[in-house]
Amino acid sequence: MNNKTLKKYFPIFVLPTLIAFIIAFVIPFFMGIYLSFCKFTTITDAEWVGVKNYIYIFKQDEVFFMAMKRTVKFTILSVIIINLGAFALALLLTKKLHGTNIFRTIFFMPNLIGGIVLGYIWKETLDTITRKLFGYAFTYSGKNYGFWGLLVVVTWQLMGYMMIIYIAGIQNIPEDVVEAARIDGATPAQILFKITIPLVMPSITICLFLTMSNSFKLYDQNYALNGNSKDTRLLALDIYETIFGGNSSTYSEGRGQAKAVIFFLIVALITFVQLRLTRSKEVES
Amino acid sequence: MNDNEREQIEKLKAEESQYEGKREVGEIVEKRFGARASKLIADSVAVIILTLLAVAFMIPIAAVVMNSFKTKSALPAGKGKAFELINKDTYNGLNNYKDGMKAVGMTSAIKNSFLITIIAVIVLIFLTSMTAWYLVRVKTKMTSVIYYGFVFSMIVPFQMVMCSMSLLSYNLGLATIEGLVLLYVGFGAGMCVFMFSGFVKSIPLEIEEAAMIDGCNPIQTYFRVVLPMLKPIMVTVAILETMWIWNDYLLPKLTLPTDIKTIPIAIEACTGSHGVTEIGWLMAMLVIAIIPIVIFYLACQKHIIRGVAAGAVKG
Incomplete structure (x- = not known):
């Protein structure tokens, strides 16, 4: 009975959200798929060209593949560095040291600052450092400083976020388990590898995938730090530049949208793997 | 066993335990002092490392604050002078702030950012x-299709829809603040619905049924019974959405006309939009952009940290 009366209230409870959702997501999503098979500059002049955009990307678009390689390299490095750093910080900050709260506050803060602001905060600092150390500007295209600088900035930003998740995971470990191990004579290393790490495995999975998807989809920091240079572009920035950066006579919009579809498929695949992994873990425990 | 023997045995035991006690106390003292000392050393080393790291973490922000007070000649573009300490000659007072705010329209950008974030987050959470x-409560084919639609949208990166979204919003006349709020509600709905659904599932049905039997219609039931129970998850969702919308750069960049700016867009305008990067202005505007975030963070740090941990587990 509850169900039947409530059912009639669809227009009040669901419809407003649904309309916004359809305008902002559903239509653009399907239109995006359609447009990736078109040559267009606006909605009205779209002209069907079949898989031409995709063929062009796979056969001739080197910038895209360089960006793809760079993104994969960047993602792998940032996942490793950020998670090792964050886990180490979380271990230190769950030891009830003096000033734990202040440290936590400081390490987490960069997360709240948006990518664009973050990028510009670092740009001058990094420029000063590379000029002092190597004598070149940070954005000098002959060297790879831009890439490594981006890694520093993203580590600085995301480490605190992952640290919070690891801290929550470590604090959830029942104290008597650790105590029992200590009484039985386990060394700190044994406690870490045999107790702490296995018990925070769910947090580790979450953090690995969060860093992965954040690094893979990175745009703001990449743009603010490195500008739109072809030497430092990650995928998201390359997609943006292909769609909006070209002049309209080359009809690069369609190719950019096709890149976006490929990008979406990769992200969907990563998410699918993640879901499968977390699901199977849940069954085990 | 007679009493004599028993006495002797007890005597022996007492003696033994006395010795043992002494030996144990000695060992404990030794162990404790040793362990304490080594723990003290380990802890101090940890605190020192953490302090150094925290200082390193703050250096870029400190450099920005310092440089925001330097004169233009002390900050030549691309010469790498960010770490040179400020002195009497290079001190510029609040001029960078005054001039920068005027030049990039920071006042209206701050107003716009606040307006967009507050309205979008309230509407988003309410709806x-x-x-x-x-x-969650009405189980039909349609509701599950809609629910999975929302969940699906969470895995779609913004790049997938940004081109058609910007074309569409232009054609529909959504290139205004109101239009942007609508887009935020639509694009953010997926995660919000997902997080709220997870929470609603844990609320026992009996309370709502009791309200219904007492004569509440669904709207009364929702606002008087369900909504108050949703408060904790509402705080979490509000914080996550505030962080997203306040910092978002691409969506307003793509949909708003160039004369309506948000803070990230105004920041970008300090760099090279007229061919020259005004680093002093940029630094001053960065400081202004960080201040609201720091206040927000210090004011609701507990909720933010809890929200982040909770949001991560769900998302």
């Missing part, structure tokens, strides 16, 4: 929590 409750 999506209602939707989530309905979708």
Whole structure:
């Protein structure tokens, strides 16, 4: 009975959200798929060209593949560095040291600052450092400083976020388990590898995938730090530049949208793997 | 065993335990002092490392604050002078702040950012929590299709829809602040509905049924019974959405006309939009951009940290 009366209230409870959702997501999503098979500059002049955009990307678009390689390299490095750093910080900050709260506050803060602001905060600092150390500007295209600088900035930003998740995971470990191990004579290393790490495995999975998807989809920091240079572009920035950066006579919009579809498929695949992994873990425990 | 023997045995035991006690105490003292000393050393080393790291973490922000007070000649573009300490000659007072704010329209950008974030977050939470409750409580084919639609949208990166979204919003006349709020509600709905649904599922049905039997219609039931129970998850969702919308750069960049700026767009305008990067202005505007975030963070740090941990587990 509850169900039947409530059912009639669809227009009040669901419809407003649904309309916004359809305008902002559903239509653009399907239109995006359609447009990736078109040559267009606006909605009205779209002209069907079949898989031409995709063929062009796979056969001739080197910038895209360089960006793809760079993104994969960047993602792998940032996942490793950020998670090792964050886990180490979380271990230190769950030891009830003096000033734990202040440290936590400081390490987490960069997360709240948006990518664009973050990028510009670092740009001058990094420029000063590379000029002092190597004598070149940070954005000098002959060297790879831009890439490594981006890694520093993203580590600085995301480490605190992952640290919070690891801290929550470590604090959830029942104290008597650790105590029992200590009484039985386990060394700190044994406690870490045999107790702490296995018990925070769910947090580790979450953090690995969060860093992965954040690094893979990175745009703001990449743009603010490195500008739109072809030497430092990650995928998201390359997609943006292909769609909006070209002049309209080359009809690069369609190719950019096709890149976006490929990008979406990769992200969907990563998410699918993640879901499968977390699901199977849940069954085990 | 007679009493004599028993006495002797007890005597022996007492003696033994006395010795043992002494030996144990000695060992404990030794162990404790040793362990304490080594723990003290380890802890101090940890605190020192953490302090150094925290200082390193703050250096870029400190450099920005310092440089925001330097004169233009002390900050030549691309010469790498960010770490040179400020002195009497290079001190510029609040001029960078005054000139920068005027040049990039920071006052209206701050107003716009506040307006967009507050309205979008309130509308988003108000609407999506209602939707989530309905979708959980009414089980039909349609509601599950809608629910999975929302969940699906969470895995779609913005780049996939940004081109058609910007074309569409232009054609529909959504290139205004109101239009942007609508887009935020639509694009953010997926995660909000997902998080609220998870919470609604844990609320026992009996309370709502009792309210219904007492004569509440669904709207009364929702606002008087369900909504108050949703408060904790509402705080979490509000914080996550505030962080997203306040910092978002691409969506307003793509949809708003160039004369309506948000803070990230105004920041970008300090760099090279007229061919020259005004680093002093940029630094001053960065400081202004960080201040609201720091205040927000210090004011609701507990909620933010809890929200982040909770949001990560769900998302």
